[in-house]
Amino acid sequence: MSERSPAPGGLVLVESLVNTVDLESGADTLDSAEGRARFRIAEGELAQARELRESLRVALLAHAGHPPHRAVTPLGELLAGAPLLLTVAEADGAAALAPADTGPLLSRVAAAVAESLVAGTWSRLKACEAVDCHWAYYDRSPAGRGRWCSMQVCGARAKMRRYRARG
Numbered sequence: 001m002s003e004r005s006p007a008p009g010g011l012v013l014v015e016s017l018v019n020t021v022d023l024e025s026g027a028d029t030l031d032s033a034e035g036r037a038r039f040r041i042a043e044g045e046l047a048q049a050r051e052l053r054e055s056l057r058v059a060l061l062a063h064a065g066h067p068p069h070r071a072v073t074p075l076g077e078l079l080a081g082a083p084l085l086l087t088v089a090e091a092d093g094a095a096a097l098a099p100a101d102t103g104p105l106l107s108r109v110a111a112a113v114a115e116s117l118v119a120g121t122w123s124r125l126k127a128c129e130a131v132d133c134h135w136a137y138y139d140r141s142p143a144g145r146g147r148w149c150s151m152q153v154c155g156a157r158a159k160m161r162r163y164r165a166r167g
Contacts, residue, residue: 004137004138004140004149005138005140006138007121007124007125007136007137007138008119008121008138009112009115009116009119009121010108010111010112010113010115010116011112011116011121011122011125011138013039013108013109013112014056014109014112014113014116014125014136015125015136015137015138016038016039017039017049017052017053017056017105017109018053018056018057018060018127018135018136019135019136020035020039020053021053023132023133023134024132024133030046030049030050030053036049039105040103040105041105045104045105048105048106049105051072051073051078052078052105052106052109054069054070054072055072055073055074055075055078056075056109056136057069057072057127057134057136058070058072058075059075060125060126060127060136061126061127061134063122063123063124063125063126063127064126064127064128064129064139064146064147066127066129069131069134078106079106079109079110079113081106082099082100082104082106082107082109082110082111083099083100083101083107084097084098084099084100084107084110084111084114085097085098085099085100096115097111097114097115097118098111099111121138123144124138124139124140124144125137125138125139126138126139126146128147128149128154129147129154130149130154133149133154135149135154136149137149
């Protein structure tokens with residue numbers, strides 16, 4: 001739904017995963033083999049991938065100051081099952097956190113979250129305030145106070161609802 005540019009670094013994985021479902025229409029790209037292949041999700045891992053997606057959405061809603069859209073397993077509990085390794089490059093001594101196992105989606109998401117924590121970008125990944133949207137977006141505004149994935153769509157709708165409520 002958003003016309004914004006993708007999140008930086010590994011956060012693009014998180015943003016893309018959260019945005020696999022359109023809450024307004026109910027369309028879920030994880031329902032298709034192509035959609036699952038994009039994230040390397042086996043059919044038997046679909047329930048866990050959806051649980052991870054919604055736990056991520058709750059965290060992104062919290063980043064924007066919004067309440068959870070529903071009860072979910074806390075993201076910290078899910079990510080605790082994804083061990084990370086500290087790697088150090090011999091060439092330049094650069095250190096990074098990497099998933100202990102690069103196959104599972106949970107491990108790759110944990111590494112992306114850890115990378116974004118170090119980079120200071122994790123809290124800028126948010127979910128749209130609109131209850132029929134909750135699309136993930138990266139807030140590039142100077143103050144970091146973005147509320148909607150799209151000012152032209154979700155923001156305009158919210159402002160119009162407030163305007164009509166006053167009249």
